[in-house]
Amino acid sequence: MTIEELQDKANAIREDLIKMLVEAGSGHSAGPLGMADVFTALYFGGLVKYDPKNPKWEERDYVVLSNGHICPILYVAMAHAGFFPTKELMTLRKLGTRLQGHPHRTALPGLETTSGPLGSGTSQAAGMAYALRMDEKKNRVFVLQSDGEQDAGNTWEGVMFAGKYRLSNLTAIMDRNNIQIDGNTEDIMPLEPLKEKYEAFNWHVIEIDGHNIEQVIDAVNEADAIAEKPTLVLAHTIPGKGVEFMEKDFAWHGKPPMGPGEAMQALEDIHNLRTLGGKIVSEHE
Amino acid sequence: MINKKAHLVKDLFSEKIEKVPTRNGYGEGLVEAGKKNKDVVALCADLTDSTRTKMFKDKFPERFIEIGVAEQNLVTVASGMAAVGKIPFVSSYGAFSPGRNWEQIRTTICYNDRPVNIGGAHTGVSVGPDGATHQILEDIAIMRALPNMIVIAPCDYHESRKATAAAAENGKPTYIRFAREKTPVFTTKMTPFQIGRAEVFRMGKRVTIVACGPLVYEALMAAEEVDGEVIDCHTVKPIDQDTILMSAKKTGRVVTVEEHQITGGLGGAVAELLVEQHPVPMRRVGVRDRFGESGEPDELLQKFGLKAKNIVAAAKELF
Numbered sequence: 266m267t268i269e270e271l272q273d274k275a276n277a278i279r280e281d282l283i284k285m286l287v288e289a290g291s292g293h294s295a296g297p298l299g300m301a302d303v304f305t306a307l308y309f310g311g312l313v314k315y316d317p318k319n320p321k322w323e324e325r326d327y328v329v330l331s332n333g334h335i336c337p338i339l340y341v342a343m344a345h346a347g348f349f350p351t352k353e354l355m356t357l358r359k360l361g362t363r364l365q366g367h368p369h370r371t372a373l374p375g376l377e378t379t380s381g382p383l384g385s386g387t388s389q390a391a392g393m394a395y396a397l398r399m400d401e402k403k404n405r406v407f408v409l410q411s412d413g414e415q416d417a418g419n420t421w422e423g424v425m426f427a428g429k430y431r432l433s434n435l436t437a438i439m440d441r442n443n444i445q446i447d448g449n450t451e452d453i454m455p456l457e458p459l460k461e462k463y464e465a466f467n468w469h470v471i472e473i474d475g476h477n478i479e480q481v482i483d484a485v486n487e488a489d490a491i492a493e494k495p496t497l498v499l500a501h502t503i504p505g506k507g508v509e510f511m512e513k514d515f516a517w518h519g520k521p522p523m524g525p526g527e528a529m530q531a532l533e534d535i536h537n538l539r540t541l542g543g544k545i546v547s548e549h550e
Numbered sequence: 551m552i553n554k555k556a557h558l559v560k561d562l563f564s565e566k567i568e569k570v571p572t573r574n575g576y577g578e579g580l581v582e583a584g585k586k587n588k589d590v591v592a593l594c595a596d597l598t599d600s601t602r603t604k605m606f607k608d609k610f611p612e613r614f615i616e617i618g619v620a621e622q623n624l625v626t627v628a629s630g631m632a633a634v635g636k637i638p639f640v641s642s643y644g645a646f647s648p649g650r651n652w653e654q655i656r657t658t659i660c661y662n663d664r665p666v667n668i669g670g671a672h673t674g675v676s677v678g679p680d681g682a683t684h685q686i687l688e689d690i691a692i693m694r695a696l697p698n699m700i701v702i703a704p705c706d707y708h709e710s711r712k713a714t715a716a717a718a719e720n721g722k723p724t725y726i727r728f729a730r731e732k733t734p735v736f737t738t739k740m741t742p743f744q745i746g747r748a749e750v751f752r753m754g755k756r757v758t759i760v761a762c763g764p765l766v767y768e769a770l771m772a773a774e775e776v777d778g779e780v781i782d783c784h785t786v787k788p789i790d791q792d793t794i795l796m797s798a799k800k801t802g803r804v805v806t807v808e809e810h811q812i813t814g815g816l817g818g819a820v821a822e823l824l825v826e827q828h829p830v831p832m833r834r835v836g837v838r839d840r841f842g843e844s845g846e847p848d849e850l851l852q853k854f855g856l857k858a859k860n861i862v863a864a865a866k867e868l869f
Contacts, residue, residue: 327633370662377633379662385626385654392630395615396591400634419654422623 275305286521287528289357295504295517297338304342306481317347320375331386332411333367348375384417391427394435413445427495428467435495436488442504444515475500557740569732570707577602579714595624601641601671621647632664644670644686660698667717673727674809676847685842691814693725694787700724701787705766712743731847733764748790754779757865758797761807772861803868804832812836833864
């Protein structure tokens with residue numbers, strides 16, 4: 266896909282995201298919207314190797330979603346990639362669904378881990394990367410992290426481990442959207458300077474605008490070229506990106522658009538993005 | 551009467567009985583499993599010598615991974631390794647793993663259904679001088695509550711070795727607890743061992759003594775005095791219902807014995823079983839809602855009422 270096609274894809278994904286959240290009546294909005302461009306780049310920009318017809322394909326890359334609560338965006342990306350029919354998105358969070366409120370590996374083929382409790386994904390991804398390297402396998406491991414889960418000790422245990430063992434087959438992508446449930450990250454528990462912290466733990470760090478798909482692609486390719494250490498792609502994003510009344514407001518961290526009014530407004534915002542040529546206007550640019 | 555099929559040592563109550571820590575059996579079991587399957591890996595959180603993981607490390611250095619003092623990382627890295635086909639054994643003191651990293655075990659190993667094996671060393675008050683922080687008495691309870699988790703408390707060196715080797719092959723999340731001190735080696739290579747199947751070590755008529763861990767030996771001594779039937783219930787979860795119920799129906803009385811809190815441990819598990827299936831008068835020998843303390847191992851077993859004489863007294867309350 267061209268960059269323009271990818272941007273259009275990202276917005277189509279955003280539309281399905283809003284529809285599924287409205288149908289579910291609960292779930293997280295801001296994080297998934299903010300990561301729509303990153304997930305689009307990963308799944309449709311040729312960055313992640315996968316086979317939707319054979320989710321356990323030996324040569325696949327591993328995508329570990331550490332911040333499980335943004336799973337709606339993973340689900341939509343997977344559905345668009347062909348892992349399951351898009352109409353199944355409407356079962357999110359309902360009794361008997363494969364799309365659990367937080368992702369459960371054994372429920373849905375294509376998921377690599379079960380997650381939700383924050384701070385454990387980086388270590389699991391590091392364990393995968395370590396074991397794959399033991400067997401001289403070429404698969405890459407991606408871990409998607411939130412900034413809020415940088416509060417967790419387990420995150421830094423994993424970061425320290427990956428740094429020690431120079432796990433260059435591991436790429437972390439952090440959703441640096443500056444919000445968590447209780448407020449802004451720097452008020453809740455200051456995280457900066459994140460870049461320097463990761464560098465001190467022997468990681469390579471690339472800072473990007475997480476809404477610029479070209480930058481996402483370049484960063485993930487650069488990470489692949491770094492042979493001696495793991496890479497963090499520090500993706501600056503706007504929570505709720507694409508839906509104006511949700512953007513940058515931590516109140517939308519953990520709730521969906523409610524009722525026809527909010528749903529219509531959200532879809533209209535995204536539609537406007539698409540008619541503007543699919544161009545997400547980012548303040549980071 | 552000792553069950554001949556249990557193949558226990560001949561001079562069972564000799565003062566010269568060989569004593570070896572159960573954790574040594576773990577180390578040897580790890581090596582055995584490692585020889586058999588190249589996918590077996592061992593991870594340790596800065597306690598490689600005292601958990602006996604060192605035996606594996608010396609033999610297979612390329613399959614040993616040092617994690618440092620980071621028990622949450624210990625089990626989550628292991629979960630990731632299991633995801634790509636490894637059979638990890640993670641070792642620390644029980645107080646820290648599963649003591650500190652329970653949620654990670656719950657989510658990334660049990661719910662995520664990854665065959666990670668967790669070795670908890672230094673369990674029980676018999677850890678001794680280190681004191682209560684290092685004497686985990688709640689590990690069976692917290693592991694037993696988890697869906698998908700298998701819980702084993704081996705009674706001696708040989709059983710520890712067999713349990714470790716068996717865990718490498720069962721394809722399930724498994725917790726095995728070990729003791730620090732040297733304890734009697736009273737089973738043999740010939741003694742049967744199967745995860746989930748309790749073994750009757752001694753046949754008796756008046757009371758069933760269900761025990762786990764090294765205190766099975768105390769139970770055998772106590773049984774001599776009260777004509778007890780001794781069941782080595784090494785697998786606390788899933789518990790061997792048939793063996794326990796059959797014996798309880800025969801004797802009509804049950805005493806449980808464990809170096810663990812009586813709530814949530816073996817005593818709890820047996821009480822749950824009996825109260826639903828075949829209620830009989832019962833006593834639980836174990837730690838009663840308190841923490842351990844510093845002291846010599848045997849002094850502590852005396853103080854906490856975990857010796858043969860305490861088992862005899864508990865049984866006699868039922869007569």
